Amino acid sequence: MEATPALEARPLMDEDTFRENFSQELKPHKTYLCYEVELQEDDAWIPVDEFKGFLRNQVTKHRRVGTEGKPRCHAELCLLELIPSWELDKERHYRVTCFISWSPCPDCASQLAAFLGKNSHLSLRVFASRIYTKFAGYETGLRQLQAAGAQITIMTSEEFEYCWKTFVDHQGTPFLPWDDLDKYSKMLSKDLKGILQGNWTWS
DNA sequence: ATTTTCAAT
Numbered sequence: 001m002e003a004t005p006a007l008e009a010r011p012l013m014d015e016d017t018f019r020e021n022f023s024q025e026l027k028p029h030k031t032y033l034c035y036e037v038e039l040q041e042d043d044a045w046i047p048v049d050e051f052k053g054f055l056r057n058q059v060t061k062h063r064r065v066g067t068e069g070k071p072r073c074h075a076e077l078c079l080l081e082l083i084p085s086w087e088l089d090k091e092r093h094y095r096v097t098c099f100i101s102w103s104p105c106p107d108c109a110s111q112l113a114a115f116l117g118k119n120s121h122l123s124l125r126v127f128a129s130r131i132y133t134k135f136a137g138y139e140t141g142l143r144q145l146q147a148a149g150a151q152i153t154i155m156t157s158e159e160f161e162y163c164w165k166t167f168v169d170h171q172g173t174p175f176l177p178w179d180d181l182d183k184y185s186k187m188l189s190k191d192l193k194g195i196l197q198g199n200w201t202w203s
Numbered sequence: 204a205t206t207t208t209c210a211a212t
Contacts, residue, residue, distance in 0.1 A: 029207075032209095077209095134209090
């Protein structure tokens with residue numbers, strides 16, 4: 001009964017899942033989100049390791065007439081359901097960081113913004129691998145989220161490597177960037193900057 | 204080049 005120290009095994013993402021979902025070239029019909037929390041102490045951010053993890057969006061398995069399936073849940077809303085369970089001290093200030101494979105859709109962005117408005121003890125940073133442009137108004141959504149105080153950024157090799165080390169079951173192997181990682185990251189960063197500044201490049 | 208877009212036609 002001395003097998004493991006008080007260190008609880010945290011679930012880790014397998015390597016393929018990470019690569020398949022965070023590579024900018026692939027566009028899987030699912031979203032993964034890695035999250036972590038830090039507590040503000042003077043000028044420093046202290047990691048709160050117990051609330052570190054990852055999740056993915058939830059889908060209804062079977063849809064049948066007359067059956068009330070569990071509603072689909074985008075990854076961001078899964079996170080919003082999770083945060084209250086952490087019971088963070090409202091007298092202190094925390095920073096929640098998430099690394100997400102698709103940027104928030106307009107609805108999620110709006111809900112995140114509302115959440116930040118109601119939780120002034122929390123700050124939010126969003127690092128996205130890709131920009132989710134499927135739904136009309138995605139630009140406005142991202143701007144709204146930024147206006148609510150969130151920091152929104154495209155993941156660079158630095159964040160990919162951090163996620164690999166922190167959330168992936170990497171078996172001790174170092175992060176090997178995929179082809180064109182930096183190229184896509186720079187391209188998407190430029191796109192996001194334009195969006196957040198209110199420029200439109202597409203009609 | 205406009206793209207497998209938080210699926211399921």
